[in-house]
Amino acid sequence: MRAAIAVQEEKLRLAEAELSPIILRVPIDGMVSTVHRRSGETIMAGESILTISAQSSDRIVGYMRQPLPFEPKVGMAVEIRSRSSGRQICSSKVLQIGTQMEPIGTPLLSLANAKSVETGLPILIGLPPELKLRPGELVELKFNPF
Numbered sequence: 001m002r003a004a005i006a007v008q009e010e011k012l013r014l015a016e017a018e019l020s021p022i023i024l025r026v027p028i029d030g031m032v033s034t035v036h037r038r039s040g041e042t043i044m045a046g047e048s049i050l051t052i053s054a055q056s057s058d059r060i061v062g063y064m065r066q067p068l069p070f071e072p073k074v075g076m077a078v079e080i081r082s083r084s085s086g087r088q089i090c091s092s093k094v095l096q097i098g099t100q101m102e103p104i105g106t107p108l109l110s111l112a113n114a115k116s117v118e119t120g121l122p123i124l125i126g127l128p129p130e131l132k133l134r135p136g137e138l139v140e141l142k143f144n145p146f
Contacts, residue, residue: 030054054135059095059127062141063104063120070145072097077144078125082133090131094143098122 034051037043060080064072074094082088101119125141127133 024049026050026052028052028054057127057133057135057137060092060125060133060139060141062123062125063102064123065104065118065120066101068121070143072121072123072143072145079142079144080125080127080131081140081142082131083138083140088131090128092126092128094123095126096124098124 030052032050033053035049036051037047037049043049072094074097076094078092078094080090080092098121100121102122104118104120133139
């Protein structure tokens with residue numbers, strides 16, 4: 001009888017452990033912009049629970065459309081110009097180059113091309129700390145291939 005009680009107590013402890021709250025940690029600082037799931041809902045492993053928007057940027061993702069006017073390289077100099085009032089200008093470097101052409105997001109396309117799918121080579125560029133940009137803010141990039 002004691003063995004049966006011990007087995008049932010162990011099952012109860014396992015059930016309590018499964019139902020106890022889990023502490024979630026995220027890799028960035030920011031604000032919760034979307035709640036995808038609520039308390040008490042069942043979720044699958046890898047399913048999004050929240051969307052967190054960063055409060056500051058530390059890099060820029062740019063796209064080079066086809067045909068590529070030159071072959072970009074890691075370490076290549078880039079001039080960054082903000083589009084906001086004040087038109088800040090800074091220099092930076094290419095940190096990484098994508099391996100394949102990817103769809104360019106709709107905000108980056110002109111109104112005439114917004115309905116068509118256009119691809120470009122993604123390029124990661126470091127953002128100097130003195131250039132204060134909001135995440136998602138559009139900038140102009142000028143590469144110095146020489």
